[in-house]
Amino acid sequence: xxxxxxxxxxxxxxxxxxxxxxxIDRPVRxxxxxxxxxxxxxxGHMVTVNKLMDLQQAGFEVTVLIADLHAFLNRKGTMExxxxxxxxxxxxxxxxGLRGANYVLGSDVQLTxxxxxxxxxxxxxxxxxxxKRSMDEVGRxxxxxxxxxxxxxxxxxxxxxxxxxxxxxxxxxxxxIHMLAREHLPSIGYPAPVCIHxxxxxxxxxxxxxxSAGNVISVADSEEEIKKKMKKAFCPPEVENNPVLEILRYHxxxxxxxxxxxxxxxxxxxxxxxAYEDLERxxxxxxxxxxxxxxxxxDHLIDILAPVHDxxxxx
Numbered sequence: 001x002x003x004x005x006x007x008x009x010x011x012x013x014x015x016x017x018x019x020x021x022x023x024i025d026r027p028v029r030x031x032x033x034x035x036x037x038x039x040x041x042x043x044g045h046m047v048t049v050n051k052l053m054d055l056q057q058a059g060f061e062v063t064v065l066i067a068d069l070h071a072f073l074n075r076k077g078t079m080e081x082x083x084x085x086x087x088x089x090x091x092x093x094x095x096x097g098l099r100g101a102n103y104v105l106g107s108d109v110q111l112t113x114x115x116x117x118x119x120x121x122x123x124x125x126x127x128x129x130x131x132k133r134s135m136d137e138v139g140r141x142x143x144x145x146x147x148x149x150x151x152x153x154x155x156x157x158x159x160x161x162x163x164x165x166x167x168x169x170x171x172x173x174x175x176x177i178h179m180l181a182r183e184h185l186p187s188i189g190y191p192a193p194v195c196i197h198x199x200x201x202x203x204x205x206x207x208x209x210x211x212s213a214g215n216v217i218s219v220a221d222s223e224e225e226i227k228k229k230m231k232k233a234f235c236p237p238e239v240e241n242n243p244v245l246e247i248l249r250y251h252x253x254x255x256x257x258x259x260x261x262x263x264x265x266x267x268x269x270x271x272x273x274x275a276y277e278d279l280e281r282x283x284x285x286x287x288x289x290x291x292x293x294x295x296x297x298x299d300h301l302i303d304i305l306a307p308v309h310d311x312x313x314x315x
Contacts, residue, residue, distance in 0.1 A: 003058035007196065010051065010250055012172050015182065015195040023166055023194055024058070031055050031167040031196070034065035034106075034159060037086035038076040040218035041093065043251060044171075044209045047198045049096050050254050051169055055196075062101040063163050066090055069106045070155065073148040074139060079107075088312070092219050095311030096304075097255075109162055110155065118158045119151065122184055126154060134180055137173035157181040160193050167194035201250060202243040206234035217301060219308040226305070230298035235290040239280055244290070244297050249276045252300040259300065263292050 001009070003024045014020050023029050033048050052062050066086045072079055090103050109115065131150040139149050156177050160168055168178055175197055182192040202208070203215030210216070217229055235244040252259055253276040261271045261279075267289070273279040282288050 006054045006058040011196055012199045013197040019194045029060050030165040031060045032063040032163050032165040033169040034067040036067050036071035037082050037089045038071050039211055040220050042216040042218040047250050048169055049098050051198050053097055064101050064103050065106055067106045069110050070152055073152045091312045091315055092308055095308035115162055118188055119154050122154050125184055134176040153177045161190040169196045171200050172197045201246045204233040204243050206243055219305050223302050226302055227298050230294045235294055239284050244293050247297045261288055261292050261296050
């Protein structure tokens with residue numbers, strides 16, 4: 001795949017396409033995403049991890065912001081609790097294959113006078129209503145938001161300038177914050193970033209993914225747990241809103257040359273697919289049983305996550 005194809009595969013939006021193409025032509029190009037250290041790394045996080053690995057392969061320098069102060073502002077725990085999680089999360093990302101990236105702890109760069117002055121300057125330009133709307137999809141307990149959560153998106157904007165990146169990656173739930181950055185960063189002398197948005201995938205039950213709901217597979221899950229969870233996963237005959245197909249599309253195919261469906265000859269025998277689109281068409285046509293699809297997804301996830309356990313335990 002060429003750099004543009006790598007940068008855009010499995011995305012739902014690029015703002016803007018023309019700017020991304022121009023960026024790819026530069027000899028040096030930098031991209032970042034941020035993660036709140038707030039628990040186990042799971043399939044939801046891995047969508048952007050996979051995209052950052054694509055961008056590395058496309059020639060981008062990747063920065064990962066471990067956003068401990070953002071997690072604190074978003075009511076994810078005490079600073080002590082959050083910092084304990086931060087290093088573990090970094091090891092998980094590296095174990096998943098995101099190595100050679102520049103890992104930055106938020107509190108190491110966000111407490112300078114220059115950073116704080118930029119936050120205060122932008123806070124004069126952004127209304128409270130706009131800040132709240134930008135947080136609606138990413139904030140915790142937004143029915144009764146705190147002032148700290150209104151500071152959150154402004155800090156995220158200043159992160160882009162402070163880290164000196166050309167592009168920002170995030171789930172589509174980050175879009176409103178990214179659009180604020182594109183609109184307001186030029187006012188403090190920093191160009192509008194290219195924004196690359198990935199989808200928000202469903203949980204195993206077909207509903208919103210949430211660790212508290214227990215509908216996720218995390219990097220800490222054992223082989224037996226993965227098989228058990230996948231066997232119970234919602235897998236309708238339809239393609240739309242099918243979490244098992246989403247796992248294969250966003251997690252397995254970007255990392256595997258082909259996906260094999262193993263089954264007895266009396267049920268059609270083994271089949272191998274080199275592209276997700278071919279597997280999706282076969283499933284939609286009823287050529288693959290849901291249980292066989294779940295088994296294939298589970299087997300591949302076990303292979304993907306096994307190195308994480310080894311990497312984290314060796315550190």
